[in-house]
Amino acid sequence: MSNEIYNSTRRDFLKGVAIGAGGYAFGSMVIHPKEAMAQSIDGYLAKVPMDARWDFTSGNFLITTVNLFKILYDQGGKEKYLEFMKENGRLAQARYKELADRFGFTGNDTKSAAAIIPTIVTLAMGPRQKFEVEEATAEKARVKCLNCAFWSTVQAAKITDDLCSAWSQYSWDGRAKAINPKLTVTLVKARPRGDSVCEWAFELKA
Secondary structure, three states, X not given: OOXXXXXXXXXXXXXHHHHHHHHHHHHHHHHOHHHHHHOOHXXXXXXXXXXXXXXXXXXXXXXXXXXXXXXXXXXXXXXXXXXXXXXXXXXXXXXXXXXXXHOOOXXXXXXXXXXXXXXXXXXXXXXXXXXXXXXXXXXXXXXXXEEOHHHHHHHHOOOOOOOOHHHHHHHHHHHHHHHOOOEEEEEEEOHHHOOOOEEEEEEEOX
């Protein structure tokens, strides 16, 4: 067999394979458009409901936060930990005021704060976080936490140190003062202290 015949035959064969492969790939996309579209970031994200995305993101945030707080507690001790939480509460004022403004959470009395603060906390903690406003007037309010995602994460990690109370006290009070400097929030019940729920008392000082 001559080289000319061999090369011509080989070229025709390879050309046919290439055309056939291309046609198969195109045909696969036409026959299975959903499968082809799913092979992308947006395609995979579309498979995950928004609540599941929220739960996943908040869950990772909680694990990271619990681990960080545990390191701070172990390395600095209780007193240093309290100092850190006081400073964190102060920094929370500007941060949470920005969030309230961004989402259009209006109102600067006690009743408004009792709705705004749990809403913002739930956005961070995820859909498993559950609050109940037990009392709400312009001057006083009480909020209970019926299910705490942070506490559940601490329990799952088998941590016995009280990582919650100081954070709850100073961060909630800082958020309240971001809404209105005359507002105060006091943590009156806490699971780490042996209570069945966490509860905050809101008050608007004259």
